[in-house]
Amino acid sequence: MALLKPRKNKKFSYTPRFYDDKGEGNPFEIKHKFDDYRKTVGDNKSLKGKFVDALDDLKNNQDKGVNKRLVIIIAILLLVFLFIIEFDLSIFFSK
Template identity: 75%
Template sequence: MGILKLRKNKKFNYTPRYFDDKGEGNPFEIKHKFDEYRKTVGSNAGLKTKINNALDDLKSNQDREVNKRVLIIVAILVLIFLFIIDFDLSIFFSK
């Protein structure tokens, strides 16, 4: 170690674990595995475009049981919320 010599930085030959040797793409890019099949991911468009894309994505979904289940759960949660705030449901029924 000389007084006038500067220290050299260490160099490491690092390659990520799951990086293919072909060099395609960025190895540090984080991407969800279903992003390429969905419209709602990736574009930063306006509110109307986002809503239209979400509705198209919902319509293209073939699993109708899941949609029914979500609607039932939302309805039950709304009724529980109305019960908690002591909402009078008798206004919907005629005497």
Template identity: 75%
Template sequence: MGLFKLRKNKKFSYTPRHFDDKGEGNPFEIKHKFDDFRKTVGSNNGLKTKINNALDDLKGNPDYAANRRILFIICILILVFLFIIDFDLSIFFSKQ
């Protein structure tokens, strides 16, 4: 009687369709295509290392217009946030 027998799982010999036969790399590894060129991806030990790697990556970017655009967007978002929380900007200006 088969009440106490456990059914065995089926085994298949599966090879991925786009896996090259040379055996380079893991076919099941999901990796971004720019990971090899960036320092910020991977294991970073501390906060100082993370910040230094991010700054080096930002300095290595030759597209300065994009950097200025990002800084401009960040400044606009900060001003909108200060407006929403009703922050008084007059404390930064001297009364004469």
């Protein structure tokens, strides 16, 4: 019994009727169109490996505007959350 390992799918020797052997790729492969450009897609890795790949992907992103926009959105959501829980922001400002 493998509790920590993911189950592997069963493989069958089925060939579709109208599948051309000369065609591109596997007709059964479900793949996102951006998978070739990401490092985070692939085999299941450890939690640390996933975070390292995600950080590398974020650092090597060519579009810096997206990173800036992400930081702004996170800051706004954080301020809204602090407002909802009625956090006193005056501790950050000197008198």
